[in-house]
Amino acid sequence: MKLNALTAHELLERLDKKDLSSSEIISSLDRQIQETDSKVKAYVRLDKTQTQTAKQASKSESILKGLPIAIKDNICTEGFHTECCSKILAGFKPPYDATVIKKLKEAGASISEKKTNMDEFAFGSSTENSCFYPTHNPWNLECVPGGSSGGSAASVASDEAVWALGSDTGGSIRQPASFCGVVGLKPTYGRVSRYGLIAFASSLDQIGPLTKDTRDAALLTNIISGYDPCDSTSANIKVPDFTQSLGMDIKGIKIAIPREYFIEGLDTEVKAAVEEAINKLTELGAVSKEVSLPNTKYAVPVYYIIATAEASSNLARFDAVQYGFRSTIANGLIDMYKKSRGEGFGPEAKRRILLGTFALSHGYYDAYYLRALKVRTLIKEDFDKVLKDFDCIITPTSPTAAFKIGEKVEDPVKMYLSDIYTISANLAGIPAISLPCGFTRDNLPVGLQILAKPFDEEMIFRMAYTYEQNTPWHKMKPKL
Amino acid sequence: MEYEPVIGLEVHLHLKTKTKAFCGCSTEFGNTPNTQVCPVCLGFPGSLPVFNKTALDHAIKVALALHCKVEEYTKFDRKNYFYPDLPKNYQISQYGLPLSKNGYVDISVENNPKRIGIIRVHMEEDAGKLIHEKDLSLVDFNRSGIPLLEIVSCPDINSTQEAYDYLTVLKSILEYLEVSDCDMEKGSLRCDANISLRPKDAKELGIKTELKNMNSFKAVKDALDYEIERQSQLLKEGQALVQETRLWDEKAQQTISMRTKEGAQDYRYFPDPDLPPFIISKEKIEEIQRALPELPQEKTRRFMKTYGLSEYDAKILVSSKNNADYAEDCLRGFSDKDKKLVANWLIGPLAAVASASNLNISELQVPAKNFIELVELVEKKQVISSLTGKSVLQEMAETKKTASQIIEEKNLAQISDPQSLEKEIEEVIKENAKSVDDFKAGKANALMFLVGQAMKKTKGKANPKVVQELLKRRLSDA
Numbered sequence: 001m002k003l004n005a006l007t008a009h010e011l012l013e014r015l016d017k018k019d020l021s022s023s024e025i026i027s028s029l030d031r032q033i034q035e036t037d038s039k040v041k042a043y044v045r046l047d048k049t050q051t052q053t054a055k056q057a058s059k060s061e062s063i064l065k066g067l068p069i070a071i072k073d074n075i076c077t078e079g080f081h082t083e084c085c086s087k088i089l090a091g092f093k094p095p096y097d098a099t100v101i102k103k104l105k106e107a108g109a110s111i112s113e114k115k116t117n118m119d120e121f122a123f124g125s126s127t128e129n130s131c132f133y134p135t136h137n138p139w140n141l142e143c144v145p146g147g148s149s150g151g152s153a154a155s156v157a158s159d160e161a162v163w164a165l166g167s168d169t170g171g172s173i174r175q176p177a178s179f180c181g182v183v184g185l186k187p188t189y190g191r192v193s194r195y196g197l198i199a200f201a202s203s204l205d206q207i208g209p210l211t212k213d214t215r216d217a218a219l220l221t222n223i224i225s226g227y228d229p230c231d232s233t234s235a236n237i238k239v240p241d242f243t244q245s246l247g248m249d250i251k252g253i254k255i256a257i258p259r260e261y262f263i264e265g266l267d268t269e270v271k272a273a274v275e276e277a278i279n280k281l282t283e284l285g286a287v288s289k290e291v292s293l294p295n296t297k298y299a300v301p302v303y304y305i306i307a308t309a310e311a312s313s314n315l316a317r318f319d320a321v322q323y324g325f326r327s328t329i330a331n332g333l334i335d336m337y338k339k340s341r342g343e344g345f346g347p348e349a350k351r352r353i354l355l356g357t358f359a360l361s362h363g364y365y366d367a368y369y370l371r372a373l374k375v376r377t378l379i380k381e382d383f384d385k386v387l388k389d390f391d392c393i394i395t396p397t398s399p400t401a402a403f404k405i406g407e408k409v410e411d412p413v414k415m416y417l418s419d420i421y422t423i424s425a426n427l428a429g430i431p432a433i434s435l436p437c438g439f440t441r442d443n444l445p446v447g448l449q450i451l452a453k454p455f456d457e458e459m460i461f462r463m464a465y466t467y468e469q470n471t472p473w474h475k476m477k478p479k480l
Numbered sequence: 481m482e483y484e485p486v487i488g489l490e491v492h493l494h495l496k497t498k499t500k501a502f503c504g505c506s507t508e509f510g511n512t513p514n515t516q517v518c519p520v521c522l523g524f525p526g527s528l529p530v531f532n533k534t535a536l537d538h539a540i541k542v543a544l545a546l547h548c549k550v551e552e553y554t555k556f557d558r559k560n561y562f563y564p565d566l567p568k569n570y571q572i573s574q575y576g577l578p579l580s581k582n583g584y585v586d587i588s589v590e591n592n593p594k595r596i597g598i599i600r601v602h603m604e605e606d607a608g609k610l611i612h613e614k615d616l617s618l619v620d621f622n623r624s625g626i627p628l629l630e631i632v633s634c635p636d637i638n639s640t641q642e643a644y645d646y647l648t649v650l651k652s653i654l655e656y657l658e659v660s661d662c663d664m665e666k667g668s669l670r671c672d673a674n675i676s677l678r679p680k681d682a683k684e685l686g687i688k689t690e691l692k693n694m695n696s697f698k699a700v701k702d703a704l705d706y707e708i709e710r711q712s713q714l715l716k717e718g719q720a721l722v723q724e725t726r727l728w729d730e731k732a733q734q735t736i737s738m739r740t741k742e743g744a745q746d747y748r749y750f751p752d753p754d755l756p757p758f759i760i761s762k763e764k765i766e767e768i769q770r771a772l773p774e775l776p777q778e779k780t781r782r783f784m785k786t787y788g789l790s791e792y793d794a795k796i797l798v799s800s801k802n803n804a805d806y807a808e809d810c811l812r813g814f815s816d817k818d819k820k821l822v823a824n825w826l827i828g829p830l831a832a833v834a835s836a837s838n839l840n841i842s843e844l845q846v847p848a849k850n851f852i853e854l855v856e857l858v859e860k861k862q863v864i865s866s867l868t869g870k871s872v873l874q875e876m877a878e879t880k881k882t883a884s885q886i887i888e889e890k891n892l893a894q895i896s897d898p899q900s901l902e903k904e905i906e907e908v909i910k911e912n913a914k915s916v917d918d919f920k921a922g923k924a925n926a927l928m929f930l931v932g933q934a935m936k937k938t939k940g941k942a943n944p945k946v947v948q949e950l951l952k953r954r955l956s957d958a
Binding site: 337 | 746749
C-alpha cells in the first residue's frame with residue numbers, strides 16, 4: 001500500500017523504526033494531491049501554497065515525528081492563510097497559532113500551508129458554500145462530501161491527508177465523516193481549546209479529529225485536548241490517555257436507542273445499516289434498549305436561533321477596518337461597512353447574520369433567543385436523564401448518505417435538516433463520534449453516531465474501536 | 481409654570497489594573513499608539529477573552545463603598561454596535577445580571593443631607609480612541625479593553641449644583657478606594673447625564689435628553705444649566721420635546737443634537753458565550769467589605785469629633801486620602817489640646833506652599849514631626865513670629881531641614897525681651913511723630929503702623945505682641 005494510504009498509527013510505527021522519514025510521507029501525500037485533488041478539491045489555495053512546512057519534521061524524539069496533518073481553513077495557523085473560505089477574510093494570515101496548532105507543533109506535527117475547504121465560516125452541510133469551489137465526495141464525485149468540514153473529511157478519505165482537524169458546531173465533523181466514510185469526533189464542549197478557532201457559534205463550536213480509524217482519532221484527541229487558560233470555556237479536567245480505552249471489551253455496556261431518531265425522513269438503507277451495527281454491538285456483549293429523547297424535534301429550530309444569534313455577533317468584527325477584504329468602491333465609513341460586508345460575505349453567511357440579528361432584536365429576544373435557551377436546557381436534560389441509566393446513545397449520523405452537489409442549494413431548510421441527528425450533541429455539549437457502518441447500494445458510506453456523557457470520550461472510543469475491529473468498513477477505499 | 485429638573489448621571493471609571501480586562505496588555509496611559517495591543521484587544525478572529533480578577537476585586541470595592549448589593553451570580557453580555565474604535569463591533573459589558581445594584585451616595589444640599597440612589601454598578605471594557613486627521617481617521621487601540629466601571633445614579637438629582645456635588649463626593653470616595661486615577665483629562669473618569677424637566681410637584685417624568693462629551697465636572701454643570709434653560713424655553717413656548725442624545729460643545733457653550741430616539745441603536749444584548757457566568761463567594765464580598773478604608777464622609781465626622789474641627793476645616797483636610805493621612809499624623813502629634821492651631825497651619829501656610837509647586841500637602845515631604853515642631857515653635861513657644869514661621873516653612877519644604885535648624889542657622893529666634901527692644905522702640909517713636917500723634921488722637925490703626933516699623937527695624941525678629949505692648953505702654957505714659 002502507498003504511504004499516503006496508511007493510518008497515522010501505522011506510519012508512526014514505521015517512523016519509530018526509522019525505516020521511513022516524514023518527508024517521504026509528505027512527498028507521497030503531495031503526489032496523491034497532484035493526482036486526485038483536481039477531482040476532489042479538498043484543499044484551497046493550492047496554487048498559493050506550494051510549500052509543506054516541515055520545520056517540525058526533524059523532531060525525531062517527538063510523539064508525531066514530523067507526521068503531517070491537514071487543517072481546516074478556520075483554525076488559525078501563524079503566518080499561513082486562514083480565511084474560513086470567505087472572501088471577507090481574503091489574505092488574512094494570523095500572527096498567532098490556535099492552541100490546537102501549538103499543541104500539534106509541540107508534539108512534532110508538520111503543519112502544512114495547505115488548508116482544507118469548508119463552507120464559508122462553517123455555515124453549511126455540503127462544502128458548497130465555500131468562496132472558492134465545492135469539494136467533491138471521493139466516493140462519488142457528483143456528491144457532496146458533507147460539511148462544513150468537507151475538505152478535511154475528503155482529504156482523509158482520498159488519502160490526500162493522513163488525518164485532519166475539523167470543527168463541529170452542529171455536526172460539521174461528524175456529518176462529513178459519515179458522508180466520506182471516515183471517523184470524526186466532536187469532543188465534549190470544553191475538552192479542546194477554542195482559542196484560535198475562528199468562531200461560528202461560541203457556545204457550540206468544538207475542534208475535533210477526522211481520521212481513517214478510531215485509534216488515530218484517540219491519538220489525535222490525546223494531543224489536542226486539555227485545559228487552556230486562554231479559553232475561559234475550556235474545562236480544567238484531567239485528560240486521560242484515550243488509547244487506553246481501545247480494546248476494552250464492551251460486555252454489559254448499556255446502549256440507548258432513541259426512537260425519535262428512527263422515524264420518517266430516515267433513509268431505509270441508512271436505517272438498515274445502523275440497525276445492523278447495533279445488532280453487531282449486542283452480539284459483542286452490549287445491551288440495547290429503546291429510549292425517548294422527547295425534545296429532539298426542537299433541536300433544529302433551537303439550534304438555528306442560538307447558532308445564528310451568536311454568529312451574527314461573532315461575524316460583526318469583519319468590518320474591513322483592520323484586516324481582510326475591503327471594498328475598493330466604498331465612500332466613507334458606513335459605505336465601507338456596507339460594501340465590504342456586502343461583497344465579502346456569501347449568501348448563506350448573509351442569511352445567518354440576518355436570522356441571528358433578528359433573533360436578538362428588541363422585541364423578539366424573549367420570543368426567540370431566550371425561548372431557545374430554555375428549550376436548549378430541556379434538550380440537555382433529556383440527555384442527562386438517559387445517560388444516567390445508559391453508557392452511550394447510538395443513532396445514525398445523518399438521515400441520508402451523501403446527496404448530489406446542487407441538490408439542496410436552493411432549499412436551505414432541507415439542507416439544515418441534514419444535521420438533524422448531530423445538532424443535539426452540540427446543544428447538550430456532549431461528545432459524539434461518527435464512524436463508518438456500511439454502504440448504500442450506490443456505494444456511498446453510512447455513518448454510525450455514538451454519543452456519551454460529558455467528558456466520557458473513553459466510552460465512545462471503547463465502543464467505536466470494538467465495532468471497528470469486528471467490521472471491515474473503515475478499511476474500504478474509494479476508487480479515484 | 482415653574483419646572484423642576486430631574487437628573488441622573490452615568491459615570492464611567494477606568495479601573496487601575498496593570499493589565500487590561502480580558503488580556504495581558506498593559507494599561508499605561510500616553511504611550512505610542514497601538515503598542516499595547518494583542519490579538520484579544522484587537523478583536524482578531526479566533527482570539528478569546530479571559531477576565532482579569534483584579535478588575536473584579538476593584539469593582540466589588542467600589543460597589544460596596546457605594547452601599548450596593550453585590551450579586552453572587554453575575555455574567556457578561558455583549559453590547560452589539562458598529563464603530564471603528566470597537567474592534568469586535570461589540571463591547572463586553574453587563575446587562576442582565578450586573579455586578580451590583582441599589583446603592584447610594586450622601587451629599588448635602590444647603591446644609592441638609594440628601595441621598596442620591598445608585599441604580600447599578602457594572603463592569604465593561606473600554607473602546608479604542610479615534611484620532612481624526614484632515615482626510616482620514618486613525619484608531620489607537622491602546623485603550624481598547626481597559627476595564628471600566630459604569631456607575632448609574634437614580635434620577636434623584638434636582639439641580640445642577642446637586643449634580644456637581646454628587647460628582648465631587650463620588651470622586652473623593654473613588655479616590656479613597658485607590659482603584660482609579662479618576663482623571664477626567666486622561667479619560668479615566670467620564671460622565672454622561674440624563675435630564676428632563678417636569679412641572680414642580682408633578683410625579684410623571686418629562687421627556688429626557690442624554691448629554692455626552694463633558695470633560696470636567698464644571699462642564700457637566702454648564703451643560704445641564706444650558707439644557708435646563710433650553711428645555712424650559714421650549715416648554716414655555718408650548719413646543720414638544722424629543723427624546724434625544726445631545727453633545728456638549730465646550731467652545732460654543734451649548735448642546736447639539738446627535739441623534740433622536742428613532743435613531744437610537746438596538747444593542748441586541750445577549751450573554752457573552754465566551755465568558756461563562758461566575759460566582760462571587762460571600763466570603764470574598766465580606767473580605768473586601770472588611771478591608772474597605774475609612775471613606776471621606778466618615779473621616780470628616782471623625783475629624784470633627786476627635787479633633788474638634790469645624791465641618792469646613794475637616795472637609796478640606798479629608799479631600800484626599802493622602803492629605804487626610806498626613807493631616808491626621810500632624811493633628812495627633814500636636815501636644816496642645818487646641819488642634820485648631822494645627823488645622824489652620826495645614827489649611828493655610830502649608831497648603832499655600834504646596835499649591836505654589838502644584839503639590840498636595842502630603843507630597844511636600846515635610847515630615848509630620850517637623851511640621852508639628854514648627855507649629856509649636858510659633859504658636860506655643862513663640863520662638864518665632866507666624867510671619868517668620870511661614871518663611872521657615874517654605875525653607876523646610878525646599879531644604880528638608882527642621883525648623884529649629886533653620887532658626888538657629890539664620891538666627892531667626894524672636895526677640896521677646898523688652899530690654900533688648902528698648903532702643904528700636906525709642907527710634908520708632910522719634911521717627912514717626914505723626915503716627916504717634918494720630919494714635920494719641922484715638923486712631924488705633926496708627927499703632928499697627930508703628931508696630932510694623934519696629935518689626936522692620938528688627939528684621940522681623942521682634943515678637944510683635946511684645947512690641948505692641950511696649951509701644952502702648954510708652955505712648956500712654958507720655
